Amino acid sequence: MPCRDLKHDVRQLARAARDHIITLPEAARELGLQPRAATRRMARLAQAGWVRRIRRGVFVVVPVNSPSPREEPARSPEALAEALFAPCYLGGWSAAAHWGLPRVKRRAIFVVTAARVRHTSVRAEGFRYHLVHAPIERVQGAGIITQGYASTNISGPERTIVDALCRPGWIGGAIYLADALRFHCFSDDWDEEYFAEIMTSIGTGAAHKRLGMLLEVKSIFTDGLLRLAREGRTSGVVDLEPGSPRKGPILSFWGVRRNADLRGWDLPDEDAIEDDFIEGVDDPDP
Numbered sequence: 001m002p003c004r005d006l007k008h009d010v011r012q013l014a015r016a017a018r019d020h021i022i023t024l025p026e027a028a029r030e031l032g033l034q035p036r037a038a039t040r041r042m043a044r045l046a047q048a049g050w051v052r053r054i055r056r057g058v059f060v061v062v063p064v065n066s067p068s069p070r071e072e073p074a075r076s077p078e079a080l081a082e083a084l085f086a087p088c089y090l091g092g093w094s095a096a097a098h099w100g101l102p103r104v105k106r107r108a109i110f111v112v113t114a115a116r117v118r119h120t121s122v123r124a125e126g127f128r129y130h131l132v133h134a135p136i137e138r139v140q141g142a143g144i145i146t147q148g149y150a151s152t153n154i155s156g157p158e159r160t161i162v163d164a165l166c167r168p169g170w171i172g173g174a175i176y177l178a179d180a181l182r183f184h185c186f187s188d189d190w191d192e193e194y195f196a197e198i199m200t201s202i203g204t205g206a207a208h209k210r211l212g213m214l215l216e217v218k219s220i221f222t223d224g225l226l227r228l229a230r231e232g233r234t235s236g237v238v239d240l241e242p243g244s245p246r247k248g249p250i251l252s253f254w255g256v257r258r259n260a261d262l263r264g265w266d267l268p269d270e271d272a273i274e275d276d277f278i279e280g281v282d283d284p285d286p
Helices: 003-016 024-031 035-047 077-085 092-099 157-166 174-185 192-202 205-217 223-232
Strands: 021-023 051-055 058-061 088-090 109-113 121-124 127-133 144-147 152-155
Touching: 003 024, 003 035, 003 058, 021 024, 021 077, 024 035, 024 058, 035 051, 051 077, 058 077, 077 088, 077 109, 077 127, 077 152, 088 092, 092 109, 092 152, 092 157, 092 174, 152 157, 157 174, 157 192, 157 205, 174 205, 192 205, 192 223, 205 223
Parallel strands: 088 152, 109 127
Antiparallel strands: 021 058, 051 058, 088 109, 121 127, 144 152
């Protein structure tokens, strides 16, 4: 293929890439090629230094002014997450940080993915990711927002809180969940009807029970949400803080064991917490 054709191809790929990152299916679609032909074309472009392979099927499109084409880094952790872990969304403490909600501080980017997860913690291109698996219907469910020129999927503030009501550890634990709920309920962006819609769609029985208990403990007086929590609660007793010792008073009406100190006295020292990260990224299911 003449050199000018390679340059034409890379210009097309650069227009289609998200923050200079493109996947093989996206490249095939943009170049109008079948997958096998697209694989050969991308290999040719990589040889010429126009793209750099991150891992199978994921590439960086090298800017024309790059000083080191073969070492051109991926610059957007969000766009890279979309390429590596799709279908997915940014959630948990990362989404909470984006929306200004109280949350635990972690360096790892929290990604909820429907792809198979072999390791919960991985490092790719210098970025750290914390991965959790969820069924596709939850990954594509209510409250997921697509935003930015990189078209990154992220849970909105309501969905972030509902996710944390289901799994408090996603936001850092019960104390952050309680504070995030109260903070958002009293913010100018609060939309009770929309929150209730997402809670009804995504919230589990345990989430409804935690919601009812926290509404009372945090003095958030809203008849609509209390009624929603009562109607959605299930039988049995759940822990406010899953994974913590199962001790503490049980609020029998809500069926929640208060096994966490919501004043924060039992918070771990964040500086002492180090996640184990796996270098590289597993290929997804074929």
